[in-house]
Amino acid sequence: MxxxxxxxxxxxxxxxxxxxxxxxxxxxxxxxxxxxxxxxxxxxxxxxxxxxxxxxxxxxxxxxxxxxxxxxxxxxxxxxxxxxxxxxxxxxxxxxxxxxxxxxxxxxxxxxxxxxxxxxxxxxxxxxxxxxxxxxxxxxxxxxxxxxxxxxxxxxxxxxxxxxxxxxxxxxxxxxxxxxxxxxxxxxxxxxxxxxxxxxxxxxxxxxxxxxxxxxxxxxxxxxxSPRELIARYATREVLELRFADDDHAPYAGRFRGVGERVEVLPDRLLVYTRDGDAAAAAAHDLRPLSALVRRATLEDVFLHLTGRTLVD
The missing domain is CATH 3.40.50.300 (P-loop containing nucleotide triphosphate hydrolases)
Incomplete structure (x- = not known):
């Protein structure tokens, strides 16, 4: 019922x-x-x-x-x-x-x-x-x-x-x-x-x-x-996850200032918050990342935005 x-x-x-x-x-x-x-x-x-x-x-x-x-x-x-x-x-x-x-x-x-x-x-x-x-x-x-x-x-x-x-x-x-x-x-x-x-x-x-x-x-x-409201309020529709060969991902963040609405540097990857993940990935092509993954935003991104850390750290 x-x-x-x-x-x-x-x-x-x-x-x-x-x-x-x-x-x-x-x-x-x-x-x-x-x-x-x-x-x-x-x-x-x-x-x-x-x-x-x-x-x-x-x-x-x-x-x-x-x-x-x-x-x-x-x-x-x-x-x-x-x-x-x-x-x-x-x-x-x-x-x-x-x-x-x-x-x-x-x-x-x-x-x-x-x-x-x-x-x-x-x-x-x-x-x-x-x-x-x-x-x-x-x-x-x-x-x-x-x-x-x-x-x-x-x-x-x-x-x-x-x-x-x-x-x-x-x-x-x-x-x-x-x-x-x-x-x-x-x-x-x-x-x-x-x-x-x-x-x-x-x-x-x-x-x-x-x-x-x-x-x-x-x-x-x-x-x-609601999960949907929180994601809409604190994240973007898509997220580009990039991994580079260098241990420090911070130097790459500057390249995405205009591409995404926000960039987060994690110990093992770079997150670019954007409306269009594929366009952001194209902009990263010449940087030769080890991997580039476009995904939808999740509550994990909400938590990261609100607290500056991931839920499983």
Whole structure:
């Protein structure tokens, strides 16, 4: 069921000047954001940006140091159990019981929520089909692939039929095929009306999954919008990537001042931001680069523009 019309703009999570400190360390530094019903909302940024600390506050398992946080209009400091009952949580690392079977992992979780045994069994069967694990229901968890374990962790989090699913770095450590299989499942969930909140440091993941996202760096939000809006605002339509034999690419940057709107010098390549990548490549021909690649701009370029560094440095 698609969400539109009344309730589509209902704010389920709202942070105002939200802050988290651990002693002298400020992990989350006064951020403002809101998550609306039915959308996929992302926190994008490098490790240590404050994404996981934010997620733990939204999950009502880590107290707010300062500022305000409301989830379903409730305060996690006083309504933690009521909030947690309406959330599904997929932590960064799978916390499955490897000694149990695939379906037993879901049964136990459902019983933990106090659901009747018959309801849990019925939901578990449907969720295992959804996670493409129906044929592995009676298998032990331990020998499953990383992608299967991740899908099982998501299926387990859905047994209580949560309104919001929190996903912390959902595809870290998975191979490309497993990541795409997982994205497909999450896309289907969103179409069913589940609100997704995720953290990631993968550009392609944020572009694939998020309707809206905030870019975080050093505990602060440096930009907010849809992937398309952010790319339009902070990058150009195309990017020319050049590699030269010299270790230092900086001396070549001057040649592109008039060709592109912006030039970035990275340790291993030169990025020319331009409307017409092929024209920029033609201008570079006599410089004899080792390689010249024209690509469309991505969220990686947005992050580089906003912070002066790449997400994976």
């Amino acid at each position: 698609e969400h539109s019309g009344p309730g589509a703009d209902e704010v389920l999570v709202e942070g105002r000047s939200l802050t988290k400190r651990f002693g002298d360390l400020t992990a989350v530094d006064g951020i403002d954001f809101e998550v609306r019903r039915g959308e996929a909302f992302g926190f994008l940024g490098p490790n240590g940006a404050g994404k996981s600390s934010t997620m733990r506050m939204v999950g009502a398992v880590s107290p707010v140091t300062a500022g305000e946080l409301r989830i379903f209009g409730q305060d996690p400091a006083t309504d933690g159990p009521a909030i947690r009952a309406r959330l599904g949580v997929v932590p960064q690392r799978d916390t499955l019981d490897e000694e149990l079977t695939v379906e037993e992992n879901i049964w136990i979780y459902g019983r933990y929520f106090g659901l009747p045994r018959a309801v849990v069994r019925e939901r578990a069967a449907a969720l295992l089909d959804f996670a493409q694990l129906g044929d592995r229901a009676a298998s032990k968890v331990e020998p499953l692939s990383g992608g299967m374990k991740r899908r099982l962790t998501i299926a387990r989090a859905l047994v209580s039929e949560p309104e919001i699913l929190l996903l912390d770095e959902p595809t870290t450590g998975l191979d490309p095929q497993a990541r795409h299989a997982l994205w497909d499942r999450l896309f289907r969930l969103k179409r069913q009306g589940v609100t997704l909140v995720l953290t990631t440091h993968y550009m392609d993941e944020a572009e694939q999954l998020c309707d809206r996202l905030v870019v975080m760096d050093h505990g602060r939000i440096v930009a907010e919008g």
